[in-house]
Amino acid sequence: MAAKRPLEEDSSAQPAKKKKGISVGPQNLPDGTYRRKVQKIKRDLIHKAKVKKAYAKIKAQEQEKLSSGPRYFSQDDKDGKQDEQPASLELHPERQAMIDAAAEKERQRQERQKSDQEKEKEGKSRRKKRPKPNPFAKEMEIAQKKREEAEARRREKELKAKEREAMRRAKRPDQFGKKRLGRESKVLLSKVQRITGQLQQ
Structure with missing residues:
Protein backbone atom coordinates (compact mmCIF):
# COMPACT_ATOMS: atom_id res chain seq x y z
CA MET A 1 0.00 0.00 0.00
CA ALA A 2 1.26 3.44 -0.93
CA ALA A 3 2.13 5.93 1.71
CA LYS A 4 -0.37 8.68 2.27
CA ARG A 5 0.53 12.17 1.31
CA PRO A 6 1.46 14.20 4.41
CA LEU A 7 -0.95 16.91 5.43
CA GLU A 8 0.07 20.49 4.68
CA GLU A 9 1.44 22.06 7.78
CA ASP A 10 -0.41 25.41 7.45
CA SER A 11 -3.66 25.09 5.55
CA SER A 12 -4.48 28.75 6.22
CA ALA A 13 -1.38 29.94 4.34
CA GLN A 14 -3.11 29.91 0.97
CA PRO A 15 -2.00 32.50 -1.59
CA ALA A 16 -3.97 35.71 -1.10
CA LYS A 17 -6.56 36.43 -3.75
CA LYS A 18 -5.61 39.11 -6.17
CA LYS A 19 -7.70 42.23 -5.60
CA LYS A 20 -10.15 42.80 -8.35
CA GLY A 21 -10.15 46.32 -9.81
CA ILE A 22 -13.19 48.56 -10.03
CA SER A 23 -15.57 47.31 -12.69
CA VAL A 24 -18.44 49.37 -14.00
CA GLY A 25 -20.89 48.12 -16.58
CA PRO A 26 -20.32 45.37 -19.13
CA GLN A 27 -16.79 44.93 -20.49
CA ASN A 28 -17.80 44.21 -24.08
CA LEU A 29 -19.44 47.55 -24.93
CA PRO A 30 -18.70 48.90 -28.39
CA ASP A 31 -16.90 52.22 -28.64
CA GLY A 32 -19.49 54.99 -28.37
CA THR A 33 -21.55 57.11 -26.02
CA TYR A 34 -22.33 54.36 -23.48
CA ARG A 35 -18.73 53.14 -23.29
CA ARG A 36 -17.43 56.70 -22.73
CA LYS A 37 -20.03 57.24 -20.01
CA VAL A 38 -19.03 54.02 -18.26
CA GLN A 39 -15.35 55.01 -18.48
CA LYS A 40 -16.11 58.44 -17.00
CA ILE A 41 -17.99 56.86 -14.07
CA LYS A 42 -15.06 54.49 -13.50
CA ARG A 43 -12.53 57.37 -13.52
CA ASP A 44 -14.68 59.27 -10.99
CA LEU A 45 -14.87 56.22 -8.70
CA ILE A 46 -11.09 55.69 -8.88
CA HIS A 47 -10.47 59.37 -8.08
CA LYS A 48 -12.83 59.26 -5.08
CA ALA A 49 -11.14 56.08 -3.78
CA LYS A 50 -7.70 57.73 -4.05
CA VAL A 51 -8.94 60.81 -2.21
CA LYS A 52 -10.41 58.64 0.58
CA LYS A 53 -7.16 56.70 0.88
CA ALA A 54 -5.08 59.91 1.06
CA TYR A 55 -7.46 61.38 3.65
CA ALA A 56 -7.27 58.24 5.81
CA LYS A 57 -3.47 58.33 5.60
CA ILE A 58 -3.27 62.01 6.64
CA LYS A 59 -5.80 61.47 9.43
CA ALA A 60 -3.77 58.54 10.79
CA GLN A 61 -0.60 60.69 10.72
CA GLU A 62 -2.31 63.52 12.59
CA GLN A 63 -3.65 61.16 15.23
CA GLU A 64 -0.19 59.66 15.63
CA LYS A 65 1.30 63.15 16.08
CA LEU A 66 -1.32 64.03 18.69
CA SER A 67 -0.76 60.84 20.64
CA SER A 68 3.05 61.04 20.56
CA GLY A 69 3.35 64.85 20.74
CA PRO A 70 4.31 66.82 23.87
CA ARG A 71 1.68 67.06 26.55
CA TYR A 72 1.10 70.36 28.26
CA PHE A 73 -0.01 69.14 31.63
CA SER A 74 1.46 69.95 34.98
CA GLN A 75 2.47 67.26 37.45
CA ASP A 76 -0.78 67.81 39.35
CA ASP A 77 -2.82 67.13 36.20
CA LYS A 78 -1.00 63.88 35.65
CA ASP A 79 -1.88 62.82 39.18
CA GLY A 80 -5.52 63.72 38.52
CA LYS A 81 -5.56 66.99 40.43
CA GLN A 82 -6.50 70.06 38.42
CA ASP A 83 -5.57 73.63 39.30
CA GLU A 84 -8.48 75.68 40.53
CA GLN A 85 -6.94 79.00 39.36
CA PRO A 86 -8.63 80.45 36.25
CA ALA A 87 -6.52 81.42 33.24
CA SER A 88 -5.41 85.05 33.24
CA LEU A 89 -7.02 87.45 30.75
CA GLU A 90 -3.87 89.51 30.20
CA LEU A 91 -2.39 89.38 26.71
CA HIS A 92 1.18 88.44 25.97
CA PRO A 93 3.37 91.59 25.73
CA GLU A 94 4.30 90.90 22.07
CA ARG A 95 0.65 90.37 21.17
CA GLN A 96 -0.31 93.58 22.98
CA ALA A 97 2.42 95.48 21.09
CA MET A 98 1.11 94.15 17.74
CA ILE A 99 -2.47 95.24 18.58
CA ASP A 100 -1.26 98.70 19.64
CA ALA A 101 0.75 99.10 16.43
CA ALA A 102 -2.28 98.11 14.31
CA ALA A 103 -4.51 100.59 16.18
CA GLU A 104 -1.92 103.37 15.68
CA LYS A 105 -1.73 102.65 11.93
CA GLU A 106 -5.52 102.75 11.65
CA ARG A 107 -5.67 106.08 13.50
CA GLN A 108 -2.99 107.59 11.21
CA ARG A 109 -4.85 106.35 8.13
CA GLN A 110 -8.10 107.97 9.30
CA GLU A 111 -6.29 111.27 9.99
CA ARG A 112 -4.75 111.23 6.49
CA GLN A 113 -8.17 110.50 4.98
CA LYS A 114 -9.74 113.44 6.87
CA SER A 115 -6.97 115.83 5.80
CA ASP A 116 -7.32 114.68 2.17
CA GLN A 117 -11.07 115.32 2.31
CA GLU A 118 -10.52 118.80 3.76
CA LYS A 119 -7.96 119.64 1.06
CA GLU A 120 -10.36 118.43 -1.60
CA LYS A 121 -13.15 120.64 -0.20
CA GLU A 122 -10.83 123.67 -0.13
CA GLY A 123 -9.74 122.99 -3.71
CA LYS A 124 -13.35 122.79 -4.85
CA SER A 125 -14.26 126.07 -3.16
CA ARG A 126 -11.22 127.88 -4.63
CA ARG A 127 -11.49 126.65 -8.19
CA LYS A 128 -14.62 127.35 -10.15
CA LYS A 129 -15.09 125.32 -13.25
CA ARG A 130 -15.03 127.22 -16.49
CA PRO A 131 -17.97 126.51 -18.73
CA LYS A 132 -17.12 123.92 -21.31
CA PRO A 133 -16.84 125.44 -24.79
CA ASN A 134 -19.58 124.20 -27.06
CA PRO A 135 -18.02 122.96 -30.33
CA PHE A 136 -21.25 123.64 -32.24
CA ALA A 137 -21.96 127.16 -30.93
CA LYS A 138 -21.43 128.81 -34.34
CA GLU A 139 -23.65 126.32 -36.14
CA MET A 140 -26.36 126.76 -33.49
CA GLU A 141 -26.26 130.57 -33.93
CA ILE A 142 -26.59 130.20 -37.71
CA ALA A 143 -29.49 127.78 -37.30
CA GLN A 144 -31.22 130.18 -34.85
CA LYS A 145 -30.85 133.09 -37.33
CA LYS A 146 -32.29 130.97 -40.13
CA ARG A 147 -35.26 130.02 -37.93
CA GLU A 148 -35.89 133.68 -37.04
CA GLU A 149 -35.68 134.75 -40.71
CA ALA A 150 -38.08 131.98 -41.74
CA GLU A 151 -40.50 133.04 -38.98
CA ALA A 152 -40.31 136.71 -40.13
CA ARG A 153 -40.98 135.72 -43.76
CA ARG A 154 -43.94 133.60 -42.68
CA ARG A 155 -45.43 136.49 -40.64
CA GLU A 156 -44.92 138.90 -43.52
CA LYS A 157 -46.60 136.49 -45.91
CA GLU A 158 -49.59 136.17 -43.56
Whole structure:
Protein backbone atom coordinates (compact mmCIF):
# COMPACT_ATOMS: atom_id res chain seq x y z
CA MET A 1 0.00 0.00 0.00
CA ALA A 2 1.26 3.44 -0.93
CA ALA A 3 2.13 5.93 1.71
CA LYS A 4 -0.37 8.68 2.27
CA ARG A 5 0.53 12.17 1.31
CA PRO A 6 1.46 14.20 4.41
CA LEU A 7 -0.95 16.91 5.43
CA GLU A 8 0.07 20.49 4.68
CA GLU A 9 1.44 22.06 7.78
CA ASP A 10 -0.41 25.41 7.45
CA SER A 11 -3.66 25.09 5.55
CA SER A 12 -4.48 28.75 6.22
CA ALA A 13 -1.38 29.94 4.34
CA GLN A 14 -3.11 29.91 0.97
CA PRO A 15 -2.00 32.50 -1.59
CA ALA A 16 -3.97 35.71 -1.10
CA LYS A 17 -6.56 36.43 -3.75
CA LYS A 18 -5.61 39.11 -6.17
CA LYS A 19 -7.70 42.23 -5.60
CA LYS A 20 -10.15 42.80 -8.35
CA GLY A 21 -10.15 46.32 -9.81
CA ILE A 22 -13.19 48.56 -10.03
CA SER A 23 -15.57 47.31 -12.69
CA VAL A 24 -18.44 49.37 -14.00
CA GLY A 25 -20.89 48.12 -16.58
CA PRO A 26 -20.32 45.37 -19.13
CA GLN A 27 -16.79 44.93 -20.49
CA ASN A 28 -17.80 44.21 -24.08
CA LEU A 29 -19.44 47.55 -24.93
CA PRO A 30 -18.70 48.90 -28.39
CA ASP A 31 -16.90 52.22 -28.64
CA GLY A 32 -19.49 54.99 -28.37
CA THR A 33 -21.55 57.11 -26.02
CA TYR A 34 -22.33 54.36 -23.48
CA ARG A 35 -18.73 53.14 -23.29
CA ARG A 36 -17.43 56.70 -22.73
CA LYS A 37 -20.03 57.24 -20.01
CA VAL A 38 -19.03 54.02 -18.26
CA GLN A 39 -15.35 55.01 -18.48
CA LYS A 40 -16.11 58.44 -17.00
CA ILE A 41 -17.99 56.86 -14.07
CA LYS A 42 -15.06 54.49 -13.50
CA ARG A 43 -12.53 57.37 -13.52
CA ASP A 44 -14.68 59.27 -10.99
CA LEU A 45 -14.87 56.22 -8.70
CA ILE A 46 -11.09 55.69 -8.88
CA HIS A 47 -10.47 59.37 -8.08
CA LYS A 48 -12.83 59.26 -5.08
CA ALA A 49 -11.14 56.08 -3.78
CA LYS A 50 -7.70 57.73 -4.05
CA VAL A 51 -8.94 60.81 -2.21
CA LYS A 52 -10.41 58.64 0.58
CA LYS A 53 -7.16 56.70 0.88
CA ALA A 54 -5.08 59.91 1.06
CA TYR A 55 -7.46 61.38 3.65
CA ALA A 56 -7.27 58.24 5.81
CA LYS A 57 -3.47 58.33 5.60
CA ILE A 58 -3.27 62.01 6.64
CA LYS A 59 -5.80 61.47 9.43
CA ALA A 60 -3.77 58.54 10.79
CA GLN A 61 -0.60 60.69 10.72
CA GLU A 62 -2.31 63.52 12.59
CA GLN A 63 -3.65 61.16 15.23
CA GLU A 64 -0.19 59.66 15.63
CA LYS A 65 1.30 63.15 16.08
CA LEU A 66 -1.32 64.03 18.69
CA SER A 67 -0.76 60.84 20.64
CA SER A 68 3.05 61.04 20.56
CA GLY A 69 3.35 64.85 20.74
CA PRO A 70 4.31 66.82 23.87
CA ARG A 71 1.68 67.06 26.55
CA TYR A 72 1.10 70.36 28.26
CA PHE A 73 -0.01 69.14 31.63
CA SER A 74 1.46 69.95 34.98
CA GLN A 75 2.47 67.26 37.45
CA ASP A 76 -0.78 67.81 39.35
CA ASP A 77 -2.82 67.13 36.20
CA LYS A 78 -1.00 63.88 35.65
CA ASP A 79 -1.88 62.82 39.18
CA GLY A 80 -5.52 63.72 38.52
CA LYS A 81 -5.56 66.99 40.43
CA GLN A 82 -6.50 70.06 38.42
CA ASP A 83 -5.57 73.63 39.30
CA GLU A 84 -8.48 75.68 40.53
CA GLN A 85 -6.94 79.00 39.36
CA PRO A 86 -8.63 80.45 36.25
CA ALA A 87 -6.52 81.42 33.24
CA SER A 88 -5.41 85.05 33.24
CA LEU A 89 -7.02 87.45 30.75
CA GLU A 90 -3.87 89.51 30.20
CA LEU A 91 -2.39 89.38 26.71
CA HIS A 92 1.18 88.44 25.97
CA PRO A 93 3.37 91.59 25.73
CA GLU A 94 4.30 90.90 22.07
CA ARG A 95 0.65 90.37 21.17
CA GLN A 96 -0.31 93.58 22.98
CA ALA A 97 2.42 95.48 21.09
CA MET A 98 1.11 94.15 17.74
CA ILE A 99 -2.47 95.24 18.58
CA ASP A 100 -1.26 98.70 19.64
CA ALA A 101 0.75 99.10 16.43
CA ALA A 102 -2.28 98.11 14.31
CA ALA A 103 -4.51 100.59 16.18
CA GLU A 104 -1.92 103.37 15.68
CA LYS A 105 -1.73 102.65 11.93
CA GLU A 106 -5.52 102.75 11.65
CA ARG A 107 -5.67 106.08 13.50
CA GLN A 108 -2.99 107.59 11.21
CA ARG A 109 -4.85 106.35 8.13
CA GLN A 110 -8.10 107.97 9.30
CA GLU A 111 -6.29 111.27 9.99
CA ARG A 112 -4.75 111.23 6.49
CA GLN A 113 -8.17 110.50 4.98
CA LYS A 114 -9.74 113.44 6.87
CA SER A 115 -6.97 115.83 5.80
CA ASP A 116 -7.32 114.68 2.17
CA GLN A 117 -11.07 115.32 2.31
CA GLU A 118 -10.52 118.80 3.76
CA LYS A 119 -7.96 119.64 1.06
CA GLU A 120 -10.36 118.43 -1.60
CA LYS A 121 -13.15 120.64 -0.20
CA GLU A 122 -10.83 123.67 -0.13
CA GLY A 123 -9.74 122.99 -3.71
CA LYS A 124 -13.35 122.79 -4.85
CA SER A 125 -14.26 126.07 -3.16
CA ARG A 126 -11.22 127.88 -4.63
CA ARG A 127 -11.49 126.65 -8.19
CA LYS A 128 -14.62 127.35 -10.15
CA LYS A 129 -15.09 125.32 -13.25
CA ARG A 130 -15.03 127.22 -16.49
CA PRO A 131 -17.97 126.51 -18.73
CA LYS A 132 -17.12 123.92 -21.31
CA PRO A 133 -16.84 125.44 -24.79
CA ASN A 134 -19.58 124.20 -27.06
CA PRO A 135 -18.02 122.96 -30.33
CA PHE A 136 -21.25 123.64 -32.24
CA ALA A 137 -21.96 127.16 -30.93
CA LYS A 138 -21.43 128.81 -34.34
CA GLU A 139 -23.65 126.32 -36.14
CA MET A 140 -26.36 126.76 -33.49
CA GLU A 141 -26.26 130.57 -33.93
CA ILE A 142 -26.59 130.20 -37.71
CA ALA A 143 -29.49 127.78 -37.30
CA GLN A 144 -31.22 130.18 -34.85
CA LYS A 145 -30.85 133.09 -37.33
CA LYS A 146 -32.29 130.97 -40.13
CA ARG A 147 -35.26 130.02 -37.93
CA GLU A 148 -35.89 133.68 -37.04
CA GLU A 149 -35.68 134.75 -40.71
CA ALA A 150 -38.08 131.98 -41.74
CA GLU A 151 -40.50 133.04 -38.98
CA ALA A 152 -40.31 136.71 -40.13
CA ARG A 153 -40.98 135.72 -43.76
CA ARG A 154 -43.94 133.60 -42.68
CA ARG A 155 -45.43 136.49 -40.64
CA GLU A 156 -44.92 138.90 -43.52
CA LYS A 157 -46.60 136.49 -45.91
CA GLU A 158 -49.59 136.17 -43.56
CA LEU A 159 -49.85 139.97 -43.23
CA LYS A 160 -49.75 140.43 -47.02
CA ALA A 161 -52.41 137.77 -47.45
CA LYS A 162 -54.64 139.54 -44.88
CA GLU A 163 -54.09 142.90 -46.62
CA ARG A 164 -54.98 141.42 -50.01
CA GLU A 165 -58.13 139.89 -48.55
CA ALA A 166 -59.07 143.20 -46.84
CA MET A 167 -58.41 145.14 -50.08
CA ARG A 168 -60.50 142.70 -52.09
CA ARG A 169 -63.39 143.15 -49.63
CA ALA A 170 -62.90 146.93 -49.59
CA LYS A 171 -63.00 147.18 -53.41
CA ARG A 172 -66.41 145.57 -53.55
CA PRO A 173 -68.95 148.16 -54.52
CA ASP A 174 -71.76 148.96 -52.11
CA GLN A 175 -75.43 148.32 -52.81
CA PHE A 176 -75.58 151.34 -55.08
CA GLY A 177 -72.45 150.35 -57.10
CA LYS A 178 -70.17 152.99 -55.58
CA LYS A 179 -66.63 152.38 -54.26
CA ARG A 180 -66.09 152.25 -50.50
CA LEU A 181 -63.19 154.63 -50.18
CA GLY A 182 -63.28 154.66 -46.37
CA ARG A 183 -62.56 150.96 -46.20
CA GLU A 184 -59.90 151.17 -48.91
CA SER A 185 -58.17 154.06 -47.10
CA LYS A 186 -57.96 152.01 -43.86
CA VAL A 187 -56.32 149.09 -45.68
CA LEU A 188 -53.91 151.39 -47.50
CA LEU A 189 -53.01 153.17 -44.25
CA SER A 190 -52.17 149.89 -42.45
CA LYS A 191 -50.07 148.84 -45.46
CA VAL A 192 -48.13 152.13 -45.41
CA GLN A 193 -47.55 151.80 -41.64
CA ARG A 194 -46.19 148.29 -42.10
CA ILE A 195 -43.82 149.33 -44.89
CA THR A 196 -42.55 152.40 -43.01
CA GLY A 197 -42.08 150.30 -39.87
CA GLN A 198 -39.95 147.84 -41.82
CA LEU A 199 -37.93 150.68 -43.33
CA GLN A 200 -37.28 152.18 -39.88
CA GLN A 201 -36.05 148.85 -38.57
